[in-house]
Amino acid sequence: MIVEIKDLVKYYGDFKALDHFNLEVKDGEILGLLGPNGSGKTTTINCLLALLTHEEGTIKIFGKDMTASSYDIKKDIGVVMQNVAVFEELTVFQNVDYFCGLYISDRKQCQQYVEEALTFVGLNDYKKKYPKELSGGLLRRLNIACGIAHKPKLIILDEPTVAVDPQSRNHILENIQELNKKGATIVYTTHYMEEVEQLCDRIIIMDSGKEIASGTKEVLKNSIQVKEKIKFEMDALEDDVLVYIKGHKDVNDASFKNQLLEIEVTKNNGLLLELLSYFKENKIDFNKVYSETPTLNDVFLEITGKELRD
Numbered sequence: 001m002i003v004e005i006k007d008l009v010k011y012y013g014d015f016k017a018l019d020h021f022n023l024e025v026k027d028g029e030i031l032g033l034l035g036p037n038g039s040g041k042t043t044t045i046n047c048l049l050a051l052l053t054h055e056e057g058t059i060k061i062f063g064k065d066m067t068a069s070s071y072d073i074k075k076d077i078g079v080v081m082q083n084v085a086v087f088e089e090l091t092v093f094q095n096v097d098y099f100c101g102l103y104i105s106d107r108k109q110c111q112q113y114v115e116e117a118l119t120f121v122g123l124n125d126y127k128k129k130y131p132k133e134l135s136g137g138l139l140r141r142l143n144i145a146c147g148i149a150h151k152p153k154l155i156i157l158d159e160p161t162v163a164v165d166p167q168s169r170n171h172i173l174e175n176i177q178e179l180n181k182k183g184a185t186i187v188y189t190t191h192y193m194e195e196v197e198q199l200c201d202r203i204i205i206m207d208s209g210k211e212i213a214s215g216t217k218e219v220l221k222n223s224i225q226v227k228e229k230i231k232f233e234m235d236a237l238e239d240d241v242l243v244y245i246k247g248h249k250d251v252n253d254a255s256f257k258n259q260l261l262e263i264e265v266t267k268n269n270g271l272l273l274e275l276l277s278y279f280k281e282n283k284i285d286f287n288k289v290y291s292e293t294p295t296l297n298d299v300f301l302e303i304t305g306k307e308l309r310d
C-alpha cells in the first residue's frame with residue numbers, strides 16, 4: 001500500500017473538517033478524491049503531507065508513519081497544490097530548477113530533470129519567461145512541472161485543472177496518465193466528475209469530511225437505484241399518461257417539465273421499447289428520445305440529496 005489513512009479526524013477550532021476519514025492508495029493506481037467545495041479534499045492532502053496536524057487517526061506512506069520530519073518519505077512525493085505556488089521573481093526554468101534542486105543534489109542530473117519536466121508539460125518555449133507572463137493554463141503547467149520534476153513515486157494533485165482552458169486541461173490530464181504509465185502512483189482531487197471518470201482507476205466520493213462511497217466508476221454507478229434515464233422531448237403530455245409511467249414497476253420517478261419527459265428507470269431491461277410501442281398505440285407524439293446512463297453526480301445526488309456542483 002502506498003498510502004494508508006485510517007480514521008482521520010481533523011478539527012479547525014470547533015469545526016470538524018474530517019470525520020474518521022479512511023483512504024488507501026495502491027501501488028500504481030490513479031486514485032480520485034471527488035467531493036464538492038468544502039468537503040475536505042485539501043484538508044486530507046495537507047494532513048497526508050503532515051502540513052497540518054490531526055486529532056485522531058494514523059497516516060502511513062510507503063508503509064511508514066508520516067510525520068513533519070519524515071524527509072525520507074517526502075523526497076519521493078510530488079505535490080501540486082490547489083493554489084499555484086511559484087516564485088514570481090524567478091523564470092520558468094529557475095522555478096522548476098529550484099523545486100527539483102530541493103531533492104536532486106547532483107547539478108547536472110537536476111538540470112536534465114528540469115529540461116525533461118519542461119518538455120513534458122509543454123513549456124519549452126517559455127523557459128525564460130516569468131510567471132506573470134504566462135496564461136492561467138500555462139501557469140498551472142508550470143506548477144505541475146515544479147511538483148514532478150524530481151520524478152517522485154507518489155504524486156498528489158489538488159484540483160490542478162481549476163480555471164484552466166480546455167486545451168491545457170486535456171494536456172494536464174494526458175500528462176497525469178503518462179506519469180502513471182511510467183510508474184507513479186497518483187492521488188487526484190477534483191470536484192469535476194468528468195475528470196475522475198476519464199482518469200481514475202478508483203474513486204472515493206467524499207462529503208462533509210466523510211467517505212460516502214468508493215469503487216470504480218462502474219461499481220459506483222451500479223450501486224444506485226436509478227440505472228438509466230430516458231428522456232422524451234415532446235410538446236405536450238396528458239396527466240394520465242404521466243401517472244401510468246410513474247406507476248410502472250421499473251420506474252423510480254418521472255416528470256414532465258419544459259417539454260421534457262424525464263423517466264428514471266431502475267432496471268435496464270427494455271422499458272424504452274415498451275414505451276415506444278405504448279406511445280405508438282396511443283398516438284402520443286414526441287420529437288426526440290434519448291437514454292442516458294447515470295453520472296457520478298447522480299450517485300452523489302442519490303446518496304446525499306444534493307448536487308456535486310451547485
Ligand SMILES: Nc1ncnc2c1ncn2[C@@H]1O[C@H](COP(=O)(O)OP(=O)(O)OP(=O)(O)O)[C@@H](O)[C@H]1O
Nearest residue numbers: 012015017035036037038039040041042043044191
Ligand atoms: N484554515 C481553516 N480554518 C478553518 N476552517 C477551514 C480551514 N481550512 C478549511 N476549512 C474548512 O474546512 C472544510 C474543508 O475545507 P477543504 O479546503 O479541505 O475543502 P475542499 O474539499 O478542498 O474544498 P474545495 O473544493 O473548495 O477546494 C471547509 O468547510 C472549510 O471552510
Ligand SMILES: [Mg+2]
Nearest residue numbers: 041042043082
Ligand atoms: Mg480544496
